[in-house]
Amino acid sequence: MEAIRDSTVAVTGGTGSFGKTVVRDLLTRGVAQVHVLSRDEEKQDAMRRLLDDSRVRYFIGDVRDAESVENALVGVDFAFHAAALKQVPSCEFFPDQAVKTNVRGSHNVIEAAHRVGVKSVVCLSTDKAVYPINAMGMSKALMEKTAQAFARNHPDSKTTVSITRYGNVMYSRGSVIPLFIQQLQAGKALTLTEPLMTRFLMSLDESVDLVYHAFEHAQPGDLFVRKAPASTIEVLAKAVASLLGVEDPEIRVIGTRHGEKLHETLLSREEMEKAEDQGDYFRVPLDARSLQYELYFEEGSQESAELVEFTSENTRRLSVEETKESLLRLPEIRSLVGVGV
Numbered sequence: 295m296e297a298i299r300d301s302t303v304a305v306t307g308g309t310g311s312f313g314k315t316v317v318r319d320l321l322t323r324g325v326a327q328v329h330v331l332s333r334d335e336e337k338q339d340a341m342r343r344l345l346d347d348s349r350v351r352y353f354i355g356d357v358r359d360a361e362s363v364e365n366a367l368v369g370v371d372f373a374f375h376a377a378a379l380k381q382v383p384s385c386e387f388f389p390d391q392a393v394k395t396n397v398r399g400s401h402n403v404i405e406a407a408h409r410v411g412v413k414s415v416v417c418l419s420t421d422k423a424v425y426p427i428n429a430m431g432m433s434k435a436l437m438e439k440t441a442q443a444f445a446r447n448h449p450d451s452k453t454t455v456s457i458t459r460y461g462n463v464m465y466s467r468g469s470v471i472p473l474f475i476q477q478l479q480a481g482k483a484l485t486l487t488e489p490l491m492t493r494f495l496m497s498l499d500e501s502v503d504l505v506y507h508a509f510e511h512a513q514p515g516d517l518f519v520r521k522a523p524a525s526t527i528e529v530l531a532k533a534v535a536s537l538l539g540v541e542d543p544e545i546r547v548i549g550t551r552h553g554e555k556l557h558e559t560l561l562s563r564e565e566m567e568k569a570e571d572q573g574d575y576f577r578v579p580l581d582a583r584s585l586q587y588e589l590y591f592e593e594g595s596q597e598s599a600e601l602v603e604f605t606s607e608n609t610r611r612l613s614v615e616e617t618k619e620s621l622l623r624l625p626e627i628r629s630l631v632g633v634g635v
Contacts, residue, residue, distance in 0.1 A: 400437040
């Protein structure tokens with residue numbers, strides 16, 4: 295991504311799993327400066343010591359506070375909006391907090407970017423935003439609508455706002471993989487909510503590639519997803535256990551948590567009808583119609599009626615061995631099992 299070189303990039307939620315990964319990558323690409331916005335000074339201090347790079351500036355703030363967001367975006371060319379409440383159960387118990395961060399906070403980021411002239415903002419979303427049944431997914435769906443509404447209502451803005459949507463990022467905050475590892479190392483049974491539950495699997499590096507793809511190809515309001523494989527939770531658990539030398543792990547089923555789906559969806563049927571296949575990615579363009587619906591008429595077709603949504607149930611399903619191969623791409627796993635990073 296040549297446009298990134300010598301630019302200034304902001305990352306909201308920059309001390310999180312995605313944030314730390316993309317900041318490291320940006321520094322290798324020759325950016326002039328990176329602005330990290332987060333509310334956790336302890337994580338910022340740890341990150342400052344770890345990276346030890348004068349090109350990174352740290353901003354204490356919260357996306358709920360519009361002034362702190364604008365301070366972090368002044369002089370910025372590109373912005374990754376990764377700050378969010380991501381835990382499904384906690385959002386179920388505190389949905390008002392999910393709305394304040396994921397919806398109002400996203401509105402603050404987009405509006406501040408528009409005011410200060412950021413060229414492009416990529417907002418990170420989740421498969422849980424499609425056909426949402428939990429508060430986290432609902433708030434992320436509204437975040438997507440907020441981004442698309444800005445693009446629709448500000449066609450002359452110098453700021454291109456787009457969205458990336460992806461499934462489970464392996465070994466990110468809240469991932470079940472570290473839990474499985476802790477249980478195995480302690481000699482405990484692996485706790486599974488539902489063995490047949492399926493989840494998309496993507497590495498942090500692949501999630502970074504997705505947002506770069508959005509920066510390079512987005513028109514205002516575009517939505518991008520990466521074509522990702524999936525596995526059942528049982529297969530994932532057995533793959534982690536096998537890598538740690540446990541071939542027949544004890545498994546205890548504890549039942550689904552608040553707001554969990556059996557399968558996740560990256561693109562709805564309606565989105566698949568409009569999606570453009572870009573190889574490893576799908577692009578869904580913005581519906582840019584005005585409220586004058588009488589000016590538009592769309593005729594259905596038999597072909598569109600046969601389309602189905604893109605889900606973790608109907609995507610390519612990984613075996614235990616294939617899941618192990620995917621896990622071995624993660625630096626944390628390679629280090630754990632003694633494979634060179």
